[in-house]
Amino acid sequence: MRIFLDTANINEIRQAAKLGIISGVTTNPSLVAKENRCDLRDVIREITSIINGPISAEVLSSDPRGMIEEAQQISSWSPNVVVKIPISAAGLEAISALCLRGIKTNMTLCFSLNQAILGALAGATYVSPFVGRLDDIGHDGMALIAEMVKVFRQYGFPSQVIAASIRHPLHCVAAARAGAHIATVPYRVLMQMIDHPLTERGISLFAADWQRIARG
Numbered sequence: 001m002r003i004f005l006d007t008a009n010i011n012e013i014r015q016a017a018k019l020g021i022i023s024g025v026t027t028n029p030s031l032v033a034k035e036n037r038c039d040l041r042d043v044i045r046e047i048t049s050i051i052n053g054p055i056s057a058e059v060l061s062s063d064p065r066g067m068i069e070e071a072q073q074i075s076s077w078s079p080n081v082v083v084k085i086p087i088s089a090a091g092l093e094a095i096s097a098l099c100l101r102g103i104k105t106n107m108t109l110c111f112s113l114n115q116a117i118l119g120a121l122a123g124a125t126y127v128s129p130f131v132g133r134l135d136d137i138g139h140d141g142m143a144l145i146a147e148m149v150k151v152f153r154q155y156g157f158p159s160q161v162i163a164a165s166i167r168h169p170l171h172c173v174a175a176a177r178a179g180a181h182i183a184t185v186p187y188r189v190l191m192q193m194i195d196h197p198l199t200e201r202g203i204s205l206f207a208a209d210w211q212r213i214a215r216g
């Protein structure tokens with residue numbers, strides 16, 4: 001499973017990039033707004049200068065024509081940009097048209113297996129089920145990931161499954177077990193994935209033992 005960072009915060013992206021484990025970044029309008037940035041192109045260009053991998057940027061239009069025009073603009077910013085399009089009839093129409101033009105897409109706001117199948121049939125490069133938001137309303141977000149992975153494999157759909165709306169480290173473990181191609185994680189969760197109390201205790205113990213012997 002590959003790890004993407006789910007943020008529009010440049011500092012977080014810079015810090016995480018140093019670890020050498022981040023393969024891409026996903027943003028959405030809320031994440032960009034949270035950074036008080038209103039020029040999406042500047043944000044995405046900055047991200048592409050840090051991470052050499054797929055960077056998702058979302059369209060705001062709601063009609064197919066507007067989505068396609070916006071997607072063409074967005075994809076001209078960098079060869080690494082992936083256009084995020086919410087699932088809807090308009091979204092599917094746009095994804096199909098963009099697929100024919102060779103523009104990579106990430107079908108977002110996916111909450112059901114039916115939506116996921118339609119996205120794959122339309123030719124979405126990535127399909128993003130939001131596990132945390134499903135859990136929030138008492139559904140089993142991770143079950144959707146497992147079903148998608150199984151069905152995509154069964155029919156040879158090339159779309160990759162991005163486990164999105166990840167809220168805690170257990171979501172990452174479950175996404176890996178379920179066979180998600182990618183988990184897109186907030187910076188806070190990435191840091192939690194690194195930590196383990198026994199590692200910290202072990203490092204302190206090694207240092208203390210070494211100090212004792214070094215002091216003679």
Ligand code: E4P
Pocket residue numbers: 006026027028031108128130132133164165166184
């Ligand atoms: C994914 O592409 C989305 O940007 C993101 O995971 C949404 O997460 P949220 O439900 O925490 O807003």
